[in-house]
Amino acid sequence: MENAMAVNNDPIEVPVFTQSGEKTLLPRNEFADGLLPAATAYQIVHDQAMLDGNARLNLATFVTTYMDKEAKLLYAQTVDKNMIDKDEYPATAAIEDRCWRMLGNLWHVPNPEDTIGTSTIGSSEACMLGGLALKRHWQEKRKAEGKSIEKPNIVLSTAVQVCWEKFTNYFEVEPRWVPVDKEHLWLDGHDLEKYVDENTIGVVAIMGQTFTGAYEPVKEISAKLDEIQEKTGLDVKIHVDGASGAFIAPFCQPELEWDFRVPRVASISTSGHKFGLVYPGVGWVVWRDNERLPDSMVFHCAYLGGDLPTLALNFSRPGAQVLLQYYQFLRLGREGYRAIQQNCLDVAQYLSSAIAEMGPFELVTKGDTIPVFAWTLKEGASPNWTLYDLEDRLRMKGWQVPAYPMADDLGDMTLQRIVVRNGLSHDLATLLLNDMKTEVAFLEKLDGPMPHEERTASFHH
Ligand SMILES: *Cc1c(COP(=O)(O)O)cnc(C)c1O
Secondary structure, three states, X not given: OOOOOOOOOOOOOOOOOOOHHHHOOOOOOOOOOOXXXXXXXXXXXXXXXXXXXXXXXXXXXXXXXXXXXXXXXXXXXXXXXXXXXXXXXXXXXXXXXXXXXXXXXXXXXXOOOOOEEEEEOOHHHHHHHHHHHHHHHHHHHHHHOOOOOOOOEEEEEOOOOXXXXXXXXXXXXXXXXXXXXXXXXXXXXXXXXXXXXXXXXXXXXXXXXXXXXXXXXXXXXXXXXXXXXXXXOOOOOEEEXXXXXXXXXXXXXXXXXXXXXXXXXXXXXXXXXXXXXXXXOOEEEEEOOHXXXXXXXXXXXXXXXXXXXXXXXXXXXXXXXXXXXHHHHHHHHHHHHHHHHHHHHHHHHHHHHHHHHOOOEEEOOOOOOXXXXXXXXXXXXXXXXXXXXXXXXXXXXXXXXXXXXXXXXHOOOEEEEEEOOOOOOHHHHHHXXXXXXXHHHHHHOOOOOOOOOOOOOOXXX
């Protein structure tokens, strides 16, 4: 773990950094012939990992970088558990079951006796399973009606997270991209009738768009699908990719109806390792009812003396993260989650309003959905520098605040984004603002364009 100390194995106590392996370049791409002392190998790997920068100052990632010391202790004690060994670790398996049921309850599953879910390695796997269930459901229905199952399609915004591009590619489902434009930066149901047909397996709605943090309005999208059903008879369901928002909305926007309260929502996925507040990697997916998860996707194994259904793309994966998730559920309860998420929202809005006031920036979102917001540079305001330059300047101070192009059709729009996670305190946020002001002042003083190498787009999903 982070605080583990290197133990010097060397009998004659050669000082660290002067031991034999530490004075030479160690192999990069091939195995060495011999061994290294454990302490030396530890020091080398530890020190190379330091070059990654400080995870807590990484404002690009959504993934948890802080857990308390009890969680760290539990983690250290349970790192050896394999989630798939449900017969060896029945207690861990039972806890997994409890966790997704608790999430189903949080998301208003209509009948707790008739629902199904699982942990996954993250939202990506959870989204794949959600997408696969939609596809299988469509296939089985079409087969029963004697219709073709050749050309499944799925309707989604061009600004989805990359896992959906993988889903359509790996599982051969035609993506019906709904383009983003200046009026519609996310999927809101407009023109949906142009994309949906009898081969549509479902529509994806994102609660917490990666690019901006915005919520796609599940209820409006659903209402549009109601209209389409009235006109055409097509009954198209929704998978909610709630990677971030499914852990924010239930606590901080409880009146917002985006979950199983919307009858068209078939399944919901989330990342336990984002605002579920667990270290990477754990995700979750829950289906409205057993009917929405075709039985042909479920593998029945006799564990725990009963019949435990399993479904997953992976086989072995860490069980510790599932235990950590349950730890957080118990430790925090609704009150604790609300306090933490609300604090992140408060810090996000403190930051976004201060950034708006700096002058050159225009907010795209302000951090009142999930605690994530993005901004652009006002058009023509600052001809000598770009948001990429600001990213570089802030990086020199240790902050990672990514700039990146918006999705496809708005690819020439550059955004910069901050993800406020638990651990970015109000105090730390003030230091960030001070550094931003200094760097903006530096950039504004340039009397010619900031010199840079041609930059290839890098986007932090
Ligand atoms: C992060 C994210 C994903 C992918 O989640 P992982 O847990 O990293 O696999 C999918 N969708 C959205 C909206 C996300 O924010």
